[in-house]
Amino acid sequence: MxxxxxxxxxxxxxxxxxxxxxxxxxxxxxxxxxxxxxxxxxxxxxxxxxxxxxxxxxxxxxxxxxxxxxxxxxxxxxxxxxxxxxxxxxxxxxxxxxxxxxxxxxxxxxxxxxxxxxxxxxxxxxxxxxxxxxxxxxxxxxxxxxxxxxxxxxxxxxxxxxxxxxxxxxxxxxxxAEASGTMKDGRKKDRKKDRRGADLVGARLRGADLRGADLRGAYLIAADLTGADLRLADLIGADLRDANLAGADLTGSIFLTQPQLNAAKGDLSTRVPPGLTRPAHWS
Incomplete structure (x- = not known):
């Protein structure tokens, strides 16, 4: 936990x-x-x-x-x-x-x-x-x-x-580090998830396993993160303007702020961390 x-x-x-x-x-x-x-x-x-x-x-x-x-x-x-x-x-x-x-x-x-x-x-x-x-x-x-x-x-x-x-x-x-090791179905998790400061503008990351990823300061403007797993990901300073978070799982992500969510796009199936509010403009 x-x-x-x-x-x-x-x-x-x-x-x-x-x-x-x-x-x-x-x-x-x-x-x-x-x-x-x-x-x-x-x-x-x-x-x-x-x-x-x-x-x-x-x-x-x-x-x-x-x-x-x-x-x-x-x-x-x-x-x-x-x-x-x-x-x-x-x-x-x-x-x-x-x-x-x-x-x-x-x-x-x-x-x-x-x-x-x-x-x-x-x-x-x-x-x-x-x-x-x-x-x-x-x-x-x-x-x-x-x-x-x-x-x-x-x-x-x-x-x-x-x-x-x-x-x-x-x-x-x-x-x-909690995201390292073996997944419940036996698959090995990707240990190479250092996307710190990465240029991911418009990136196609639909359904991506980004659990435990370092996304500090990453440029995720208009990225497609539909259904992505962002649990335990570090999102401090990540630019999420117009990023599509529909169906994404952000529970347990760290250092995510309300302004970042407000700048993104999501829907009722987007899972947000406790303490943050689903933006009113999300469908």
Whole structure:
């Protein structure tokens, strides 16, 4: 069994838009494309952002040409920056804070993403020997998220991310090792499933046995993964935009996030891991 149920409270790592000052709708830039209907510069409010910091087209983003918004997740960084880092004072009330608030938001977002992975790693029973180290890095990452605006703006997130990644890699290896050995029908499992960073754009992987595969950072854009077995696969950073996951089995896959699922295509027979939600646009 890949995971254990520790009843953790991960609400702080879920976006609470009602407690945020619309930071993702202002701080981040985007260009007119299949994902966004318009161009928007960093620091400029989206034309759909209302005075109460809510999105005016939230319930019809895809139909309005903004599917890119539906696959974005701040992992709770928005409310952290809004209510903790800046103490509940918004950038409209205090325009002098805007520039720094928008600069700090992506920093905290990267830290919260690491918290998301570390929190999951601590639920993975095969990696129990690493739980002490994982917990230490989790606590350090949490400490960093509580720094003041000046310190956060100067923070070297890349170096910290490298330290976390080393441990997540070791965690992945221990979990994926469960997929080695012999299958119930006597067939030998493929031990050569290192697809890390692989270019699998549009790949035909229908029914593929990818159990225990390393798909970290793999480009699976528009790949056909219909009926594929992705149990125990490491999907951290994998690009699943428009990948067909109809009938695929993702139970037990590790480091898969809601934005990745939202970017993919699936159906009612797609099996998703506990804690993640089947996207509303899946048929």
């Amino acid at each position: 890949a995971g254990v149920n520790d009843q953790r409270d991960d609400r702080a790592l879920r976006a609470d838009c009602g407690s945020c000052f619309g930071l993702c709708c202002v701080a981040l830039p985007f260009s007119a494309s299949a994902d966004f209907a318009i161009d928007k510069d960093a620091g400029k409010p989206c034309s759909n952002l209302q005075t109460d910091f809510r999105c005016g087209i939230h319930t019809r983003l895809r139909q309005s040409g903004f599917p890119g918004c539906t696959v974005y997740d701040c992992f709770g960084a928005g409310q952290k920056v809004s209510q903790v880092t800046f103490g509940g004072t918004d950038w409209r009330q205090a325009p002098e804070t805007a520039s720094q608030m928008f600069a700090v938001f992506p920093v905290v977002r990267r830290l919260h993403e690491l918290l998301r992975y570390l929190t999951e790693a601590l639920t993975l029973h095969p990696a129990r020997a690493l739980h002490g180290e994982l917990r230490r890095l989790l606590e350090e990452t949490e400490r960093l998220t509580g720094l003041g605006p000046d310190a956060l703006e100067k923070l070297d997130v890349a170096t910290h991310r490298q330290d976390v990644n080393v441990l997540l890699l070791r965690t992945s290896e221990l979990v994926r």
